Amino acid sequence: MSEPRIIWTMPTRGDGRGGPARGWDAPPPLPPTVRDGRAGGPAFTPFDYLHQVSRAAELGGLGGVYVPYDPHGEESLVVSGSVGRDSRFLEVVAGFPAGVATPVYAAKLSATLQRAFGGRFAWRLEVELDERVQRAQGDFVTGADRYARAAEFLTAARAVWHGRDVDFTGRFYEVVKGGFTGPLAGLPFPTVYLSGTSDEALALSAEHADVHVFDLAPDDELDRHVARLGGRVRLALQTTVHTREEESELSGSAGLRGTYEEVADQLLAYRERGFDTFFLAAEPRLEEVLRIAQHVRPLLAGRA
């Protein structure tokens, strides 16, 4: 069995220990006592910190990074392009909903990222967003229609990605003589991650997902949902994590919580049950990804 893959969640709306948020708020000035080394030099940007986190995941040997869709945070496709190019190994999973672009445009942009990354780009299509959030983003497709649209979005995107002279007519999208040419043709289509536990969500995944991402839930509940996906779809789990060397040092609450050994054991137990990918997050993202890389990952390698 392969080693559990860890995909680390990028902090696209700030990070840190409660002070000014790294990679989001303006960096705090040093006290007047201290000469600020940044003064007079080229500008630092929030992306300098985002790259600290993605590089830590890269150097720490993790499987990938997840750039969540967050209308109130940094834009996920742009962040993906930036951190993916600064990596040799990471799968870069960009979260976005169908409403942000036509399927042809999303596919076109993704083909360029696929070229930039050498095939490490993935989509996590968000379907069940808060409808108020959607409307604020100019998207008025609601309810179960969102699943019908997502299915069409993926169908149309795959069609133009792989085909020539593609005609497509659906409820939401229409394409005439579409299809990519030249170096944009022939690339691997982004791995498709989907999530949700409604009937519509599981049906969409059974048809269109490469990987279905579940939130942590009781085992029997997870089993029920998994059974409805069919055997083709790979399984992933998403959770926060809080881990320390010793039990007495644990403070926060999280989905996965325990010593390094306990967290590794929990991940391996899920691996046994068929979950091969884990979307994890803990704060500060930089320090905690290094902790996972150096203390938990060695307990996974070779035991899976």
Next chain:
Amino acid sequence: MAIDIWWRIGMAGDPSSLRTAHRQSRGDWAPPGPDSITPGVRDGAPDGYGLLDYLVQTARAAEGLGFHGGLLPSFPGTDDPWAVASALARETKTYRFMVAFQPGFLNPVQAARMSASLHRATGGRVTYNIITGGGGPPQLWWGDKVAHDDRYARTSEFLDVLRGVWDGGPFDFTGRFYRVEGGGLPGPLAGLPFPEVYFSGSSPAAIEAAGRHADYYLSWLEPFPALRAKFDAVRERSAAPKFAVRVDVLARPTEREAWADIERGWRHVRPEAVRAQLSRDGGDSFGVRRAVSFQPGTFTGFRDFEVQPNVFAGLALMRPGPAFGLVGSYRQVAERLDELIDLGVDSFILAGGPHLEEAYHVAEGVLPLLRSRLAGAGR
């Protein structure tokens, strides 16, 4: 006057924390294990990354947090700081490279050219940390047989030649150690701002030479009264250079959390190593001999090495490097740094293991608590 705060980088790698300080799991200076990164292991094979990739990340973290730059130390068991500085030059924006080197291993004209080229590559981000003393087996490892006090004479000559060729020629020089005829840096390499000089050494010969050449007199951390006496000795012999201290820091939100890391790291220290440390002499390095003299006389546990509040003298037993460091809460460490500033310190070279994560603890936790000094007030 504003204080410069530098952040060291781990030129022989880093541990994942002081709890595992006995093992450098970052970089390739220690044997690889499943916990190693740079290089790490992917699918059973090394991933092709190396220490330099980690150093880039550390330097970028430090500069993004506002540190002035960092010390690139030089020992037989480290990568070479000139080479690393040139590799980091284009990977960083404001990080200033305090290159540690021993005059005598490098021709001074060549040192001038390397410095000028590096200045050009970085927009003037080169600073010198000139090391002269040391002595004992490491000195012969480098192939240097010159005796202790003579090494300071050689350092003086070295800097005379370096300054002599710096602004262009022709420069002639005949000394005990170096001879140059018609020297001088060429074209646009000539006439750049001369790098600031951090000069260290605890012996009388060192303090004498520091008076002639140093912008900053640099000391390891020592118990504060000893440091005060040392600074006074330097002030007596020279036209009041500025002072810098090289300080390891372990700072956490609470004192308890900070000492917990020491307590766990200390589990890897063998009792024989403690006994050997307590009976050690310092070879012909005055600095090491001084450090040894500040150790506790008796030993019942690691806190005996806390020779004054928050000043811990046991770090050398936990990892390679200097013995002394500050251990405590963010506030305690800030208070100790404030006391050092009151002693006359103008510049700190701070360090911590691992340098990447510890940079955030210090910049976010400690530095904002430094006492603000109104312009014109105080010293």
